[in-house]
Each structure stands twice: as C-alpha cells, then as structure tokens.
Amino acid sequence: MQNVVIGFLGTQLDMGKKRRWKPTPSLVSHDHFDVHRLELLHDRKFNRLAHQVKREIEEASPETEVLLQQLDLDDPWDFQEVYGKLFDFARAYGFDEHRERYHVHLTTGTHVAQICWFLLTESRHIPARLIQTGPPGPEEEVAKFDIIDLDLSRYNALQQRFDQLSREYSSQLKGGIETRNAPYNTLIDRIELVASNSDEPILLLGETGTGKTELAERVYNLKLDRRRIKGRLVHVNCATLNGPDALAMLFGQRRSHTGQAGSERSGLLREADGGVLFLDEVDELDPNTQSVLLHAMETGRFYPLGSDHEVSSRFQIIAGANRDLRSLTADGSFRPDLLARLNMWSFRLPALRDRREDIEANLVFELARSERDLGTQVGFNTDAREHYLRFAADPATLWPGNFRDFSSSVRRLCTLAPRGRITRAMVDGEIGTLKRDWRRATADDTYQLVASVLPDGAAEVDPFDRVQLAEVIRTCRASSSLSAAGRTLFVVSRSKRKTQNDADRLRKYLNKFDLNWEKVTARDL
Template structure:
C-alpha cells in the first residue's frame, strides 16, 4: 500500500485573504501549495481560529478546486485571546497534535510554516523538532517581489534530521570536540575510558539540570571538573547565577546548617545579623558540595527538601525561602556503604544518584601523565609569569618514574601538581634537570611511606594470614602487588581498572572486576578478605 502524503498547515488570515473572483490573481500560500505539479497531497489538515470560519471554508474549497484528489479537513484550534502569546499558542497547537491520530507507517506528514503569526510558526517548528508533529517542514514564497505576478510561487523543504547535512554534521562534531576539550581544560588525554566519561558528562551537563554526583579518590579532580561544568553551562547560557563551593568536611556542629541554609538574626548566640547561606547564594547557579558524605543527618534532611521543593527554612526562621540551583556533589566514599551503615540517607542518595560519574585515580590513567605534565607547566608559567621546561633527560627520567606501575600517586593530581611546582621553583634558569627530578622522586616516595614502614605504599606486603598454604616466590610477588592495589581501592571494579589498565584497552568487552575475582579465587581469596 503506497504511503499517503498529508499536509498540516495554518490558515493565513492575511495572506490567504480574498472572497471575490480576483483572489485568483494573487499568491495565496495555502492554495498555491497545492498548485505545484510535482507536489501532490492526499489530505490537507487546515487549522484556524474559530472566528475565521467563512475564510476557512473558502480556502478549503479553493484547495479542492486546484487539487481535486486532496481531501481537506478543517480544524478549529483554540489559540487563546492573543495570537502573539507563545504560551497559549503553543498550548493550543500542542493539544491538537497530542489528540491527532498520527500513523507514520502509512502516512507521510508535511508541516506548512509560511502562514500564521511568527509565534505560531515558531510553535510549529518546536513541535516538529520535539517530535509531537512527526513530519518535515515546508515553506512557500512568491517567485517575484510582486505577488500578483505568479499565483503559484515556490516551495522549500526543511528536513530537521540534521545528520543528513554533511557540513552541519562536521560542525557538530567539531563543536563536540571543543566542548569535551573545554571540560578537560585543553589537556589531550589519551585514556579511552576517561575520554568516554568526559563525553558523557558533556552530554548531561548541557541537557540536564538534575543533580550530578562525582565520585573518586581525593585529588582526582572533582572540584576542578565541577568548575569547568559551571563555566560550560554559563558559556552556553544555561545559568544566570554563580558558582558556590563548599567542602562538607569543614562543616561541624551548629554552624553547619547556618552555613548551608542561612540563619536569621538572634537565632543563636553570636547570630548578630541575618545570613543568606550558600544555597541562597547559589540561586540560579551551581552549588558544588564536595565530600557530601560528611554532612550531618539534619543537614541531609534539609538538603533533600531543598532539592525536591526548591525551598528550605533558614536556622531560626519559620518562613521558607526558595532557591533554584543545580547541585553537583562530590565524594571519595562509597555512599552505598554509608547508607548501609546508617551514616547517609538513602532517599538523599536516590535523589542525587541520577547522574553518577566515577573519576579514576591518576594511577589508573598513567598514559595521561605526560599531557598533564605539560598542562601543569603551563599553569605554573601563567601563575608566576615565568616559563619553565624540562631538559630531555630530565623529562624522560620523570616520566619513567611517573608512569611506572608501582608508583603510588596516592594524592593523585595534587601530588603531580605539587611535584611540578617544586621542580619548577628549584629549576636553575627555568630548566628542570635530572638533579631536580631525582630529588623530587625521593621526596614523593618518602611522602608515600606509611609510618613505621620501610617500604613504599605500593611495596610488597605480607601475605601471612591471607593464604592457607605457601606459594612460589614468583606468584607471591605478583599476588602481593594485587593485594596492595585491592587494599587502597574502594571497589573491586576500581582495583581491576588499575591492574588491567593496559590490556583492557585492547578488548571490546571489559569486565575487570570478574577478571580480578577469578584471579584471587585461584588462591582462595576474595576482594573483601584482601581489604581486611
């Protein structure tokens, strides 16, 4: 069965005017659309306000005259009192579209956007773009400036499937690269899983106002990424307010609720004037609460209400205040464990868990150390007004150490930033030599040693008490490293990503946790036993 063509259009109360015989001498968009020999329609759905019934009937009859094979159906749409009011016009067209029995498998739809007020045309465009009107846009126009010179005119089809336009697709691809590059601060990261993570964060940041939860170890870059997300949103016009940041680990006692939600004068000793609080300061903007797992129980309950209702009570007040902000939360804890132990509210976790992203530790992204090294040098130069660089041998020596599998980087990017700052400060005449690198390596190793230990954090650990029987020295060295990674990782997936960071890039399907589980099982171990 052939697919039927259906035209959906608005009655043009100005351009379609004319009840006398002279109306055929001029260009009328709704009628001329059906005078094109290469553009045949089986049905026309003609929409108008009820007060133009006479003109509506005349135009419908004229369409039947020029295109007898076209069935014309008249529809009355309630546009409200003002045809220039977007809310009422869009609502009227939206209601009509929701009630219309579309059948895309048997019919092909075209939406005429030449007639009606500009608000009506915009509303039709939005409805097509959102999929409520599942069709293509078509626009008509007279051939010459004098409309009476050609009653037929011309038409142009606007297909909103932008993937069909090569030039636009190229532009979109370039824009996407620039956006993710912005979130990465221009660092040419090489880790495939991290790049995919940033791609997803970019999509969510520009399309959703829901809370975002950034997980990962201390120093993984949660605060820096939250700031970049804000800058991106601000740049794209999505936010009118500012960026407000607080580390929840610094909030203690009675001052915690006051800092977040504000207080009124006299609500407690020392409250000599009103305080707006961070949530009100973030109105229209972005609030970043780092280490959200450290919030007290009362503050968690108040934050949940603020997220759900956009209102909260300042300390000592019985009048709720409102604030419309987007929340980005950061944590180095496994909040599911905190819920299980009663330290974190399950309903709050459910509210902020919609978009959760796990930022990997630096040791899980060793291939990204080199580009981050250059970024830190550039940042140091901007901050101090002095360019510093490595000589060739020094750079090779530092990267050999930094990228080695047994280098801890327990402080993650904070350790890397501190190391670059120290070497750049001590470098004679702006050149970091092997001497500065060797001194810094020793300093880092010393900072990673545990009190009372003679080995590095990642050095071999005793396996006594873990194994039921002795194993070969070869297996003992390997297993000791695996156990040490498990002990400093929060989850088995995190440990697996670090242990198999090289080989996982070559596999299409990765299940690092299962791979680690099977390895430990060979020795009668599991992840929890290793951590204890």
C-alpha cells in the same frame, strides 16, 4: 507516495487584499511538488473564505483534493488553547506514513500557531516536514517554496558544527588536556551530555587528588555557557561544617538568634541561588545537617537560624566524595534518602595510575600552568624529561595522591629550576623525595589497614607480617572472590605446585590471624 499538506487558512493573506500572492493557493503552483490532498484548518467565522480558497485551488489543480477542517479558536494567540487543539487534531488524524508523505504549511496562522506546528512536528506527534512559502521577489516570477526537514542528521554541515561544539565542551571539561585514556574520554563525554541537558544533581566519586574539584568548576562553567544557570558557583567544604556554626554557614542566621549586632549571615545556600552549590567531601556531613540539607535541596526552601519564615533558593547540586557512600549508608552514617537524591548522575573519576597514557599530556599542562603562575619559562633537559616520564608512567609508581601529588611534583621542579631548566639531577632528587614521602605514608597506611581488621591486635603483629597481611587485605578487597584473590597472590608459586587450590591456601593464611574472607572485605568506609 502522495503528498499531503496540512495548514491554517490565511485569514488576511488568502484574501489577497494586500498583495496578489496568496500563500495557500500558491501551494499548488510549483511544478516540482504535487499536492494530492490539502487539509485546510479554519475557524467557522471564515467559512466563506475557506470555500472560496477551496474553489481557487480546485480550478488551478483539479487533481488536488481539498478537505476543509473546522477548528474554532476563541483566542488564536492563546498558546495553551492552540497547542491543545492542534494536539487533539494530531491524535485523532490517523497518519499513514507507508502511503502518504505529510507536510505542515507554516506560512499561515498566528505566530503562536506556527510555534505549535513546530513543536508538534519536532516531537513527531505530527510526522511531517515543514513547508515555508513566500511571495516572489521584485525580479522573480515564481513564489518561494522551501521544505524544512527537522531530522538534523540529514544536514551534514549542521551535524559537523554540533559535533565540533560537543568536542569543544568535552575539551573544556578536560581542561584543554589532550587525553588518550579511552574510558576517561568516554566518562567526560557522558558528563558533558548530562551537564548540558540535565539540572539534576551530579555526584563525583574518586580517590583524593583525582580532580573532582577542578571538574566541578569546569562543569559549572559549561552550564554557564549553555545558559542552564545564571548564578555563581559556591564551594562548600563539608569537612569544615562542624560545631555550632555549621548550620549558620549553610542556611544563614538572623540577628535574633544571638541578639548580637552584626551576627546576621545570608548563608551559603542563599548565595548559590540561581547557580551551583558544590558540596565537596559530602561524605563528611553529620546526620543532622544531611537531613536539613535534603529538605532544602528538594523544596528550595529552608529556615535561617532565628527566623520564623522560610526563605527560598533554587540551585543545582554537584557533590564530591572520597569514600563509598553506599557503605556509609549501610552502617548508618549517611542518609539513604540523601544518597538517592545525589545519585541521579554518578561518575567515578579514575586514579592517575589508571591513566598512565595521559601523564605526558598532563606534564605539558602542568608546565604551562607553572609558567603562568611563576612568570618564567621553564623546560626539561631532554634526558631529564625522559627520566621523569619513565618514573611517572612506571607501574611501580602508584601516585597515592594522584594528580595532586603529580602537580606538586612538577611545581617543585619548576620553582627550583636554575635559569628555567630542569636537569637530570633535579629529577633524581625529586623522585627520591616522592619515594620517601610515600614510604612514610605507606607505613602508616599499612598499620591502619591491619588495624581495620584487627582493631585490638594490630600492635601485636610483627612489622614483617604486618606488611604481608596488609597486601593480602588490599588484594582481597580488590577481588571479587576468595579464589580470585588467591590467584592474584600466588600467581608465581602456583605454577610450581602440583595442586592449585589458591582459595584454600589463602583461607589457611587468614586463619593464622583469626580472620576470614568476610572480616577482611567488610570495610568501614
């Protein structure tokens, strides 16, 4: 392959007035690098110098072809002009990478030109490597000559540093917890990439207690570390934005709105300027607030209450929701245009019951956090720890409150531990407390679930049938079809039957309550 070098004429250095070394002629003085063609860009004002340099190169290296390319610049320090003309030059050049290997000489030209060369090369508009030359040192005879390849994958040490930094960012998003759940780790890696490279809204979905608030705070800190933001994190609990003060809390209020001294408010959107606005429980916003908020998100401008003039605030958005926003959009309680704006990057956090292999790591984390908060060292007796972990990781333990339940449970054990030791008896008592609380909550959930499909008849269903029907509803809503739900519900008895029409069995059961697949799976979320 032939080496082709493209570069600017050095209007000062190539004259050789300040030192004997001339950067452009020096390109052909290196035995390890043969220049087959040199494309020398120059302004018409320096035409004589360009021809002089051409002759010097041809005398030193007769096999090097020197082509003079006139590129006139009104202002070589104007970034827009220099980049535009170099871009046009690159578009019209006709690179042949199968026959020629291209290089860009960075040493000559203004700093603006050097930046433009770098940008065009890094973006592959010019498929080239960079050459940096320099005069020989005081005790050196050979001029400096370095080839820089912008393909960073070739630099193993650099790649390892980037990989290590990426791991550190992922660990930061996980709160330093060594998680082993593969889907969750993949999710965190993806969030790290998005938070580091995008300013678009991030939507965090998941059941209550899955850690959306903590993750939003960690995403904010990551953005702060990556210098994508400068402002603060403003946490807005959208469930509290009700009543006449809701708009004033978000958008601010002028004294003229009420006429009372001291009623001025800057508003949460102004406080988030340059930072992140975390809209927690965004599914609880009323339609009017959704509309005004969408305009502020898209334009960065809004009217405080009582003001005739818009104010501006630029912020990034993280939103959290417990419910299915698409279902809310379908029933008209959530604006589809707001969902489209929030749904650029959407991530669903898994429940604790789906991350059982991470329970032990989270137990270590919660113990350390309790020690910091309580100021005392706390630990489990060996048999107590094993018993608690067996209970926590048991498939029958559903953790309906997810990590919120888990954290509260560990904190109770740490607070009540005599002399900092958690005993087996304490664990037994805590497990009993959790089961009783969950049983009461489940009873209420069961009634609510049956009432969601039988709004006028739930009270008329016997408690025994109510529990059974609730389980059928849950299974149907977690299944892709009536047949799939039937296979799950009749997994034991179907093996003992001659005919296995699970869908028909389930359909007949639902008919007893005047229900069908459509009614059962049409959730009002």
